[in-house]
Amino acid sequence: MLPADWSVRAANMSLQITPIRSSLNRQLGIAGGERILVLGALFVSAYFGFVVSMGHGVWYGVVVGGVLWTITMYVLTRMGAEDMQLSSVFWRHLKYRPFYSAHGRLDSETWPMKDFVK
Numbered sequence: 001m002l003p004a005d006w007s008v009r010a011a012n013m014s015l016q017i018t019p020i021r022s023s024l025n026r027q028l029g030i031a032g033g034e035r036i037l038v039l040g041a042l043f044v045s046a047y048f049g050f051v052v053s054m055g056h057g058v059w060y061g062v063v064v065g066g067v068l069w070t071i072t073m074y075v076l077t078r079m080g081a082e083d084m085q086l087s088s089v090f091w092r093h094l095k096y097r098p099f100y101s102a103h104g105r106l107d108s109e110t111w112p113m114k115d116f117v118k
Helices: 006-012 035-056 058-082 086-096
Strands: none
Touching: 035 058, 058 086
């Protein structure tokens, strides 16, 4: 049962505005890049550095790992500056690619058009 003064109370109420804090919805990154990609690049460059150091010497491995790490971090920080969720957007794009083709086909159906010349 509604109270007797419900219409007065409803007229005086306003919507409560709750701010969304950016720390709650912002993707966390490492060194300016997406976290998973940065850690993956770290492990891949360390692996290649280790493999090269086994075959050619420790200092060659350190140089190869460092150069590979520097190049991948440059690319990942540029990607992170544009969009911190770029890899998830890319994987979603690949997932839905069969449903949304980027170009038409010759045998595709066309929209029915009304003939106005009669």
